[in-house]
Each structure stands twice: as structure tokens, then as C-alpha cells.
Amino acid sequence: MSILVDKETKVICQGITGKAGSFHAQKCLEYGTRLVAGVTPKKGGSFVGSIPVFDTVREAVQKTGATASMIYVPAPFAFSAIKEGIDAGIKLVVCITEGIPTLDMVKAVEYAKAQKARIIGPNCPGIITSDECKIGIMPGYIHKKGRVGVISRSGTLTYEAVWQLSSAGLGQSTCIGIGGDPVIGTGFMDLLEIFEKDPQTQAVLMIGEIGGSQEEEAAVYIQKNMKKKVAAFIAGMTAPKGKRMGHAGAIVSGSHGTAQEKIDALLGRGVAVIKNLSELGASLKKIL
Amino acid sequence: MKIHEYQARELLGAYGVAGSRGEIVSNATEAASAFKRFANPYCVAKVQVLAGGRGKAGGVQIVKTPQAAEEFCRRFIGKDFSTCQSGGKAENVRCVLITEDIKIREEYYLSIAVDRSKNLPIILFSKQGGVDIEETALKNPAAIQRIHFSPNSLPDESRIFSRVATGFSKESIPRQISSIAAKLAKLFVEKDASICEINPLALVSEDRVMALDAKITFDDNALFRHEDIKALKDPEEEDERERKAKEFGLSYVSMEGNVGCLVNGAGLAMATMDMIKLAGGEPANFLDVGGSATADQVREGFKIILQDTRVEAILVNIFGGIMKCDVIAQGVIEASKETRLRVPLVVRLEGTHVEEGRALLKNSGLRIISCSTIEDAADTAVKKAREFKELHVHSR
Numbered sequence: 001m002s003i004l005v006d007k008e009t010k011v012i013c014q015g016i017t018g019k020a021g022s023f024h025a026q027k028c029l030e031y032g033t034r035l036v037a038g039v040t041p042k043k044g045g046s047f048v049g050s051i052p053v054f055d056t057v058r059e060a061v062q063k064t065g066a067t068a069s070m071i072y073v074p075a076p077f078a079f080s081a082i083k084e085g086i087d088a089g090i091k092l093v094v095c096i097t098e099g100i101p102t103l104d105m106v107k108a109v110e111y112a113k114a115q116k117a118r119i120i121g122p123n124c125p126g127i128i129t130s131d132e133c134k135i136g137i138m139p140g141y142i143h144k145k146g147r148v149g150v151i152s153r154s155g156t157l158t159y160e161a162v163w164q165l166s167s168a169g170l171g172q173s174t175c176i177g178i179g180g181d182p183v184i185g186t187g188f189m190d191l192l193e194i195f196e197k198d199p200q201t202q203a204v205l206m207i208g209e210i211g212g213s214q215e216e217e218a219a220v221y222i223q224k225n226m227k228k229k230v231a232a233f234i235a236g237m238t239a240p241k242g243k244r245m246g247h248a249g250a251i252v253s254g255s256h257g258t259a260q261e262k263i264d265a266l267l268g269r270g271v272a273v274i275k276n277l278s279e280l281g282a283s284l285k286k287i288l
Numbered sequence: 289m290k291i292h293e294y295q296a297r298e299l300l301g302a303y304g305v306a307g308s309r310g311e312i313v314s315n316a317t318e319a320a321s322a323f324k325r326f327a328n329p330y331c332v333a334k335v336q337v338l339a340g341g342r343g344k345a346g347g348v349q350i351v352k353t354p355q356a357a358e359e360f361c362r363r364f365i366g367k368d369f370s371t372c373q374s375g376g377k378a379e380n381v382r383c384v385l386i387t388e389d390i391k392i393r394e395e396y397y398l399s400i401a402v403d404r405s406k407n408l409p410i411i412l413f414s415k416q417g418g419v420d421i422e423e424t425a426l427k428n429p430a431a432i433q434r435i436h437f438s439p440n441s442l443p444d445e446s447r448i449f450s451r452v453a454t455g456f457s458k459e460s461i462p463r464q465i466s467s468i469a470a471k472l473a474k475l476f477v478e479k480d481a482s483i484c485e486i487n488p489l490a491l492v493s494e495d496r497v498m499a500l501d502a503k504i505t506f507d508d509n510a511l512f513r514h515e516d517i518k519a520l521k522d523p524e525e526e527d528e529r530e531r532k533a534k535e536f537g538l539s540y541v542s543m544e545g546n547v548g549c550l551v552n553g554a555g556l557a558m559a560t561m562d563m564i565k566l567a568g569g570e571p572a573n574f575l576d577v578g579g580s581a582t583a584d585q586v587r588e589g590f591k592i593i594l595q596d597t598r599v600e601a602i603l604v605n606i607f608g609g610i611m612k613c614d615v616i617a618q619g620v621i622e623a624s625k626e627t628r629l630r631v632p633l634v635v636r637l638e639g640t641h642v643e644e645g646r647a648l649l650k651n652s653g654l655r656i657i658s659c660s661t662i663e664d665a666a667d668t669a670v671k672k673a674r675e676f677k678e679l680h681v682h683s684r
Binding site for chain 1: 402477539543552
């Protein structure tokens with residue numbers, strides 16, 4: 001078991017003929033993902049490697065029965081790509097694209113909610129169920145099938161965590177990069193709820209960072225609803241106020257969204273907080 | 289992207305939100321002439337900088353004569369100005385806003401931002417304006433009205449009115465507030481703002497409501513579709529190094545410490561800074577070379593870090609995923625040669641092709657210290673920075 005994606009999930013790639021799209025689509029295929037089609041307007045009928053390309057998502061879905069999409073479309077066009085995917089019946093939209101205007105994402109998330117579809121991201125590495133399905137840009141080989149669910153706002157920091165979990169012999173069930181933007185389709189809380197129900201997952205590692213109040217809300221949720229162990233790491237203790245730290249969403253506004261505030265909220269609700277980045281794997285091993 | 293108050297006033301004006309009469313001036317002569325036109329009987333002079341907290345820093349004053357307006361401009365224009373919110377970085381004042389001095393009867397607060405926990409824009413209104421809204425939010429959250437809306441359907445005045453109507457002496461006051469809030473919402477959505485704040489929104493004579501100060505910030509990611517807004521950009525918003533970094537697709541933030549760091553990925557970069565702190569040191573910067581960094585980007589990153597003369601050691605932390613460690617190692621070697629690196633360099637590589645990467649560093653003939661865990665790397669970098677500093681002091 002795992003969450004959201006598994007070896008049956010059929011995936012298409014929107015923006016497959018771009019540099020990132022074609023590279024990562026093939027990497028996903030190599031990993032074992034059932035990447036059944038790509039979409040780029042006016043490139044229908046061509047192939048990227050062995051992957052057939054269609055003009056529209058609707059066509060790709062009709063021909064392949066795909067239910068998930070991985071989006072690499074450039075930021076100015078990402079909103080319409082997300083909408084096109086949802087309109088064609090895609091239920092899981094994984095948006096890798098960075099730099100999408102915030103209000104476009106507000107509209108996209110609103111639209112997805114109305115159509116009962118789920119968006120992961122944007123500005124994220126994607127989602128991977130170890131040894132089954134990789135939808136995104138993460139290096140596949142560091143992931144090992146195992147017991148820990150991972151939810152993270154970051155990219156390479158997630159790889160670090162996954163690496164440590166794999167090295168510690170724990171492995172991961174499913175690992176989701178939820179994205180570094182202020183407005184994202186799926187947050188900590190949504191995924192905690194799903195992990196709680198997943199028999200394979202025995203503990204969850206959440207990796208947060210400065211900005212917003214998602215971690216605080218997750219802390220409240222965990223205390224109320226989670227039987228499984230949850231450990232958290234929060235990046236940005238040393239981040240100065242009012243400065244955007246790489247991610248559009250990683251900013252302390254006024255006195256809100258600091259790492260300390262989040263750590264206090266998590267500790268206050270009984271969530272284990274890992275302070276030393278080198279000890280992610282060891283800490284999870286201890287609590288399991 | 290931030291804009292100046294005078295630019296925000298103009299934009300608000302274009303959306304039909306009234307402010308006090310006034311004019312932007314760039315020298316003392318213009319200030320005196322503006323004073324004569326707008327005196328009521330006095331004027332307010334305000335330095336135009338992007339940082340908040342100008343009032344407390346003396347940058348907002350009532351001037352009672354044309355001479356005082358001139359004097360104000362001479363004192364500030366062309367000089368550096370900083371506030372408690374400047375983060376230690378002064379801005380050069382290029383202009384001053386001179387407005388009529390309006391007698392304020394009541395001060396309100398009005399702003400729009402995106403509520404990240406609801407994924408929707410939100411109008412915040414409080415009858416307690418003028419002060420720090422965060423304080424109000426903490427002490428008396430009930431005093432703030434919160435009205436969410438979708439960018440697909442702008443809130444109409446009547447909907448806002450129903451939420452803000454109570455507690456005013458005359459209905460015309462909340463009517464005006466609702467009208468201003470609706471206009472602000474239109475501006476927010478049409479121009480892809482990230483924050484629109486009017487503080488104070490003031491009740492003045494004849495029961496008129498007007499914007500006496502405004503702060504507007506725009507979504508950098510949406511500037512591609514707003515040439516008019518992009519044109520308002522003040523290049524001084526970012527320092528030279530931040531600007532340079534952006535050109536190469538790097539994300540750089542200057543800090544106060546002495547351990548420079550170069551990391552791939554924003555989250556890992558922040559976590560690396562935290563590890564430096566945990567090891568008893570202070571990071572000199574945040575530098576994210578991107579999840580798929582190239583050797584060129586690593587080299588440019590080095591150059592930017594080294595422009596900061598406080599840097600006494602560099603810590604490179606790369607998790608090679610799609611980007612392979614040997615490629616990064618090659619970039620690091622080239623960069624140290626090209627920049628004739630004097631400060632100690634500690635490198636921690638992990639991930640794809642890590643063995644090849646470490647071997648390259650080892651055989652480079654350069655004094656690069658290679659560590660395998662981030663904890664070890666941070667400890668070493670902090671220690672080496674300390675040693676470098678001592679050596680440096682002794683050799684002086």
C-alpha cells in the first residue's frame with residue numbers, strides 16, 4: 001500500500017516536448033512509472049522516446065485512460081494547462097512548474113476543488129511511491145520501499161531526508177513534495193489524513209519551512225487526529241524577516257511564519273521536532 | 289516587488305481611491321512651491337523609501353512653512369535613510385512627498401492579501417487603524433473584519449458593507465469604506481498584487497474617508513503580464529549582489545555572519561544555514577544555486593559570495609540528484625581556481641556520483657576539505673572560519 005499513486009497509476013506529461021519535460025518523462029518511465037502519453041499542442045503524432053505525444057489532454061486521456069498528469073508547462077501557461085488537465089478528467093495533477101502567479105494558483109486550486117481533482121505543487125519535486133510510481137523530478141534511486149511517509153515543502157532537502165531514511169533502513173511508503181509556493185493544491189493536513197489511513201505507513205516525517213501557518217495547523221490536526229507517529233523538521237531558523245528565501249512562500253511576514261513559532265506549535269502539540277539535519281534518519285528510527 | 293508610497297497613491301488614484309492632495313518633489317525649491325500650493329495651513333513631508341517604519345525614524349514630519357519644507361528636503365534628499373525595518377540596509381532618498389496636512393478624526397485599517405491557509409484573497413478591515421495591525425490581531429482579533437473573496441468574482445460593495453457597517457455615526461462612512469475596499473480588491477486582482485495596505489484609512493472633515501498612506505507589493509511571478517507595474521520598479525530594492533545573483537538564476541540573500549554558503553535548493557540552503565548556527569557560527573548568506581545547478585552557476589555563486597569581504601570560510605552543500613556530484617565538483621574546482629580562493633573551502637557532496645565527485649576534489653591539488661555529513665561539514669566550516677580570522681588578525 002501507499003498513498004495517491006502506485007504501480008497501476010497511468011500518467012501523462014503536459015509539456016513533454018520541452019527540455020525538462022522530455023528529460024524527466026523518460027526518467028519516470030525508466031523508474032517504472034506507467035507514463036503512457038505526453039501532451040504538447042501542435043506536436044500530436046510525434047514521440048518522445050517511446051512515449052506518444054498528443055495535441056490535447058482530452059485526446060491523451062481518451063486513448064490511454066490516464067488519471068494523473070505531470071506538468072512542466074512554463075509558468076505563464078501553467079494555469080490553463082492545469083485547467084485543461086482537470087477538464088479532461090485528470091484526478092491528480094502534479095505541477096512541477098516554478099514561478100506561477102499566486103492568483104493563478106488561487107484560481108487553479110478553486111477549480112480543482114469544484115471538480116474534485118487534486119493538485120500537488122506547484123514548484124515542487126513531485127510525488128513518488130518507492131519502487132512503483134515516480135511523478136516528478138526527484139532522483140529515483142535514493143528511494144527505498146519502506147515505512148515512513150514523507151511530506152515536504154522543499155526539493156533537495158527532501159532528497160536529503162529520503163537518503164537518510166533509506167540509509168537507516170527505514171525506507172519510504174510515499175514521498176510528496178507539496179511545493180514552496182504560498183498557494184499550493186495539497187498541504188500537510190490533507191496528506192497526514194491520508195497517511196493515517198495507509199497501512200504501509202508507520203510514521204510520517206514532515207519537512208516544513210518558514211512562511212505561512214501550515215505547520216501550525218498541521219500540529220493541531222496531528223494532536224487531534226493522528227495515532228501514527230509524526231516527526232517534523234523546520235528549515236529557516238536563521239532566516240531574516242521580510243526576505244524571501246528562494247521559495248516564493250518562504251518568507252517571514254511581520255513577526256509571523258518564523259521557524260521558532262512553528263517549532264513551538266509542533267512541540268506544544270506533542271510532535272517530535274528534529275533540530276539537527278544530520279539526524280533525520282536516526283530520529284525516525286528512534287521513534288519507530 | 290515593492291513600490292514607493294507616491295507610486296501607490298497614483299495607482300490608487302487611477303482606481304478611484306482618493307488621497308490627500310500633494311506632490312512628489314526631488315529638491316528644496318520644488319518642496320517650497322509644493323508647500324505653497326497644498327498648505328492646509330501646514331503640510332506633511334514624507335521621505336520616499338521602500339522600508340516601513342519611516343515615521344518612527346523621523347522621515348515623516350509636519351512642516352509649517354515653505355522654509356521648513358525646504359529644510360526637510362535638504363536634510364534627507366540624496367542621503368541614506370534607514371528604519372528599524374530596513375534590516376541594516378540604508379536606502380538613498382531620491383524624493384519626498386509633500387501633501388496637505390489633513391485633520392484626522394478617526395483612523396482605520398484596510399488591507400488585502402492572500403490568506404495562505406484558505407488559498408483565497410482576504411480583505412482585512414479594522415476600525416483601529418494607524419497602529420500596527422499585528423498588535424490588534426493579537427490583542428483584539430475580534431476588531432478585525434475578514435472578508436474572503438475569489439479572484440473570479442470580485443466582492444461587491446454591498447457584501448463588504450454588510451460586514452463593516454456597524455459602529456459608525458453615519459451610514460455614509462461605511463459606505464465609503466466599502467467602496468474603497470471594492471476598488472482595492474479590483475486593483476489587487478487586476479494588477480496581481482500580493483499586498484495592498486491602506487493605513488491609515490482616515491475619516492476627515494465632512495465625513496470623507498481617504499487613504500493617507502498606502503503600501504502595495506506585487507507578485508514577482510506575475511510581472512511578466514504587467515509592463516506598467518514592472519516600470520515602477522526601484523532597482524535599489526535589491527542590493528548589487530542580489531541583483532547579480534538573479535541574472536544567473538541564483539537566489540541570494542545577504543546576512544551578517546562570516547561563513548558563506550552555497551547550496552542547491554532553497555530548503556536545503558536554509559537548513560544548511562541553520563546547521564552553521566547550530567555549530568556555533570553565523571551564516572554570511574543564503575545562496576540557492578537551484579535544484580539543477582550547472583558548473584557555471586556554481587562559479588558565479590562563488591564570485592558573489594566572495595564579494596562579501598566578511599566571508600572567512602565557504603561551505604558548499606550539494607545533494608546531487610539529477611545533477612551529478614562529479615559535475616558539481618568540477619564546477620567547484622574551476623570556481624576556486626578562477627577566483628583564486630583564499631578562504632577555507634569545505635565541501636559536502638552526497639547523492640548521484642558522489643564517489644567520483646569526492647575523488648575529483650581530493651585529486652584537484654587544491655586545499656578543499658571534503659566532509660560526508662552536513663553536521664561534520666558545518667562544524668568544520670565554522671572552525672576553519674575561526675582559524676582563518678585569527679591568522680588574518682595576526683598577519684596584520
